[in-house]
Amino acid sequence: xxxxxxxxYICHCGGNISDYVDVEKVRQSVEGEDIxxxxxxxxxxxxxxxxxxxxDDIKANNLDGVIxxxxxxxxxxxxxxxxxxxxxxxxYTYVHANIREQASWAHSDNKMGxxxxxIHLVKAAIAKxxxxxxxxxxxxxxxxxVAVIGAGVAGMKAAISLAEKNTEVILIEKEPFxxxxxxxxxxxxxxxxxxxxxxxxxxxxxxxxxNITILTNSEVIENKGSVGNxxxxxxxxxxxxxxxxxxxxxxxxxxxxxxxxxxxxxxxxLSNRKAIYKNYPSEYPQIPVIDVKNCTRCGECEKVxxxxxxxxxxxxxxxxxxxxxxxxxxxxxxxxxxxxGYATSDNVITLPQFKRMIDTxxxxxxxxxxxxxxxxxxxxxxxxxxxxxxTYCSRNCCTSTIHAAxxxxxxxxxxxxxxFNRGLRTYGKQEILYADSLRSGDIYLQSxxxxxxxxxxxxxxxxxxxxxxxTNGREIEVExxxxxxxxxxxxxxxxxxxxxxxxxxxxxxFYNEVHMKLRPxxxxxxxxxxxxxxxxxxxxxxSVNSALSAATKSYSILSKGELETDPLVATIDPExxxxxxxxxxxxxxxxxxxxxxxxxTIAEINNTVCKGCGMCxxxxxxxxxxxxxxxxxxxxxxxxALV
Amino acid sequence: xxxxxxxSAKILVFSTEKISDPAIDMAGLLKLHYPPTVYTIxxxxxxxxxxxxxxxxxxxxxxxxxxxxDGSDCVFGESCTEKxxxxxxxxxxxxxxxxxxxxxxxxAAICSVCSESFVKQMRTFNEYLxxxxxx
Numbered sequence: 157x158x159x160x161x162x163x164x165y166i167c168h169c170g171g172n173i174s175d176y177v178d179v180e181k182v183r184q185s186v187e188g189e190d191i192x193x194x195x196x197x198x199x200x201x202x203x204x205x206x207x208x209x210x211x212d213d214i215k216a217n218n219l220d221g222v223i224x225x226x227x228x229x230x231x232x233x234x235x236x237x238x239x240x241x242x243x244x245x246x247x248y249t250y251v252h253a254n255i256r257e258q259a260s261w262a263h264s265d266n267k268m269g270x271x272x273x274x275i276h277l278v279k280a281a282i283a284k285x286x287x288x289x290x291x292x293x294x295x296x297x298x299x300x301x302v303a304v305i306g307a308g309v310a311g312m313k314a315a316i317s318l319a320e321k322n323t324e325v326i327l328i329e330k331e332p333f334x335x336x337x338x339x340x341x342x343x344x345x346x347x348x349x350x351x352x353x354x355x356x357x358x359x360x361x362x363x364x365x366x367n368i369t370i371l372t373n374s375e376v377i378e379n380k381g382s383v384g385n386x387x388x389x390x391x392x393x394x395x396x397x398x399x400x401x402x403x404x405x406x407x408x409x410x411x412x413x414x415x416x417x418x419x420x421x422x423x424x425x426l427s428n429r430k431a432i433y434k435n436y437p438s439e440y441p442q443i444p445v446i447d448v449k450n451c452t453r454c455g456e457c458e459k460v461x462x463x464x465x466x467x468x469x470x471x472x473x474x475x476x477x478x479x480x481x482x483x484x485x486x487x488x489x490x491x492x493x494x495x496x497g498y499a500t501s502d503n504v505i506t507l508p509q510f511k512r513m514i515d516t517x518x519x520x521x522x523x524x525x526x527x528x529x530x531x532x533x534x535x536x537x538x539x540x541x542x543x544x545x546x547t548y549c550s551r552n553c554c555t556s557t558i559h560a561a562x563x564x565x566x567x568x569x570x571x572x573x574x575x576f577n578r579g580l581r582t583y584g585k586q587e588i589l590y591a592d593s594l595r596s597g598d599i600y601l602q603s604x605x606x607x608x609x610x611x612x613x614x615x616x617x618x619x620x621x622x623x624x625x626x627t628n629g630r631e632i633e634v635e636x637x638x639x640x641x642x643x644x645x646x647x648x649x650x651x652x653x654x655x656x657x658x659x660x661x662x663x664x665x666f667y668n669e670v671h672m673k674l675r676p677x678x679x680x681x682x683x684x685x686x687x688x689x690x691x692x693x694x695x696x697x698x699s700v701n702s703a704l705s706a707a708t709k710s711y712s713i714l715s716k717g718e719l720e721t722d723p724l725v726a727t728i729d730p731e732x733x734x735x736x737x738x739x740x741x742x743x744x745x746x747x748x749x750x751x752x753x754x755x756x757t758i759a760e761i762n763n764t765v766c767k768g769c770g771m772c773x774x775x776x777x778x779x780x781x782x783x784x785x786x787x788x789x790x791x792x793x794x795x796x797a798l799v
Numbered sequence: 800x801x802x803x804x805x806x807s808a809k810i811l812v813f814s815t816e817k818i819s820d821p822a823i824d825m826a827g828l829l830k831l832h833y834p835p836t837v838y839t840i841x842x843x844x845x846x847x848x849x850x851x852x853x854x855x856x857x858x859x860x861x862x863x864x865x866x867x868x869d870g871s872d873c874v875f876g877e878s879c880t881e882k883x884x885x886x887x888x889x890x891x892x893x894x895x896x897x898x899x900x901x902x903x904x905x906x907a908a909i910c911s912v913c914s915e916s917f918v919k920q921m922r923t924f925n926e927y928l929x930x931x932x933x934x
Contacts, residue, residue: 187855190805203901228824229841230824250843254824256827257825257826257827257828258827259825260833261827262826262827262830262832262833263835264830265830266832269807269835273836273838280840334884355853383912402910420861433820454904560859658817658873658874660817660821660910660911660912661912663913668821668911668912679825680817680876681874724843744875744876769847769862770843770844771844771878771879771882772840772847772887774850779849783843783847788849788851791840791842791852792855793820794840795811795859798840799809799860
């Protein structure tokens with residue numbers, strides 16, 4: 157057998173690796189390995205220049221494979237596999253060694269230890285490269301359809317973008333109506349379009365596309381398969397209203413006669429709604445819904461409206477798609493009991509509640525029957541916490557608060573705004589709003605995290621105190637008619653859908669992308685992309701940007717109607733196999749077949765079904781099962797190199 | 800070099816590409832330090848680890864083996880937890896038969912953001928191995 161010739165490239169990563177790992181020593185330690193033909197260090201392995209040099213090296217020296225020792229393979233394994241392809245090498249002959257996250261950074265306290273570890277890691281990669289064969293990818297047919305989960309502004313925009321690319325879209329919304337959070341806002345910053353109009357415009361676009369199916373009041377309850385062929389089961393809860401028999405006047409009357417009243421979550425519990433309801437008149441779909449959890453089945457609505465139909469049944473729909481785009485949005489932070497007077501003072505509300513008040517009131521701004529003049533905004537409640545879990549900045553709240561304050565001042569008379577902040581982050585064009593606010597006379601008072609404002613209730617008075625660092629720590633107090641807690645975005649409390657798709661979360665508990673710069677809308681689960689605020693706090697423009705990006709990514713996966721999947725599947729050694737059935741029982745994908753070959757009953761792998769998990773391997777007593785690229789000979793040779 | 804690292808036990812970690820690898824990478828990103836003699840081999844799923852690999856690691860000189868398991872986060876299905884547990888049990892029996900202390904094999908579910916948990920596991924496992932094998 158011809159001896160392999162491989163090239164090894166050890167990356168400085170600027171100084172990210174070479175500040176802690178002696179990369180030249182690593183190079184010297186591996187250059188003498190029998191299959192190593194070239195061993196080089198490089199300042200940035202991922203740079204275009206180095207990639208071109210690698211291609212030249214491979215071609216000039218007829219290399220059989222390459223190893224790059226650099227950052228995590230999740231960032232650049234694909235980059236260097238593509239380098240191999242450009243050099244006419246099979247991409248599966250490429251092996252990656254992670255000497256940044258798992259050596260230089262993890263052991264930056266021990267440079268010699270980090271260097272020693274890096275040497276072992278590269279030697280293990282060489283051991284693996286020895287057995288890395290050229291492989292052909294498996295080709296599978298991919299369903300050119302995408303399930304978009306969540307019909308907020310991100311989900312709707314993604315659905316439209318996909319439909320325009322001639323892709324079938326199933327838009328699945330858990331709530332009875334589309335629009336998400338944006339439907340809750342009238343006035344938006346940096347645009348004259350209202351949130352409701354934006355939702356109306358997007359819904360109108362959605363309905364123009366025959367290849368978009370909108371499922372409201374629906375949620376995914378089962379997920380099977382993998383990228384290209386994902387089978388979902390969607391539970392569709394009935395609205396109990398027949399669209400065909402739906403006369404607007406009758407429905408209005410049905411809502412009026414409904415005796416049930418429950419806190420209105422759309423209005424952040426500032427008011428109540430009925431059990432049969434629409435959140436606002438122009439809401440889409442334009443059919444009310446009956447909230448069965450709270451409906452008492454008194455029958456009053458049925459008496460006045462023929463469209464009410466309690467015989468409608470829950471449906472379970474089978475949906476086949478190739479990719480899933482998650483746009484499930486966020487929750488607003490709910491302050492703790494007593495946090496800045498929340499729930500203990502009559503005059504303390506949250507920013508979302510305040511925004512609904514502005515949108516729904518006219519002439520005079522009132523709360524609890526009292527006219528509001530002095531408003532104190534306390535920033536970063538539930539964000540940038542030093543003691544709590546939410547250490548991140550929620551990004552949009554500064555702008556949203558200033559926008560609400562400016563709007564309140566424009567809409568209502570005699571409003572005085574006092575902003576108790578910890579440093580403002582009205583980045584980009586949003587700075588214009590801040591300037592507007594200053595011009596209109598808003599007062600800004602600032603503190604650090606160790607000197608937060610306090611809310612004191614004295615009789616019917618609510619006083620906010622601060623040691624203002626902008627006036628040399630002077631104690632300033634404001635008697636506020638209303639205290640608005642500027643609450644940020646938090647991940648959805650209900651993570652049922654995330655768990656169903658096994659989407660990893662980041663440190664902030666939002667869904668995590670593979671890499672914030674290099675692969676910003678992909679997750680480690682192949683075929684699952686993320687968009688909007690389910691990934692982290694975003695304003696509308698940022699959500700739309702990420703939605704368009706995720707839509708393009710999902711489309712690019714499926715656009716050919718065929719997918720190349722890694723051929724890293726299980727293999728059976730027919731000599732060793734005695735067919736005991738243990739592998740068949742262990743396989744969760746029914747990828748193992750019982751076959752007769754040369755007069756012997758043995759197991760056979762169905763390559764198109766096998767997902768390469770390897771669950772079949774440890775249960776095989778005769779050791780007849782191995783996983784390509786993770787075979788016993790590869791793992792054991794790596795152990796030899798690491799020890 | 801060996802002198803400098805004498806306070807570290809040699810630990811082989813079997814980690815999974817989708818779930819525990821990101822946590823171990825993030826430990827590095829956060830500069831959460833653990834002994835540099837902890838080496839990771841990536842595999843698709845923790846329930847695909849062969850007991851023979853673990854025994855081979857001890858035979859070649861590793862002090863401990865740690866399985867950074869997928870747990871309920873496994874992308875290949877919910878049976879992973881049970882199957883990984885089963886292979887650990889099987890390996891423990893083989894270790895006993897070969898005169899190897901079963902406590903030298905540890906397993907914990909390491910989720911994709913469980914960086915601190917991973918580092919804590921490595922530090923305590925290292926301490927245990929140093930105390931029992933290198934005292």
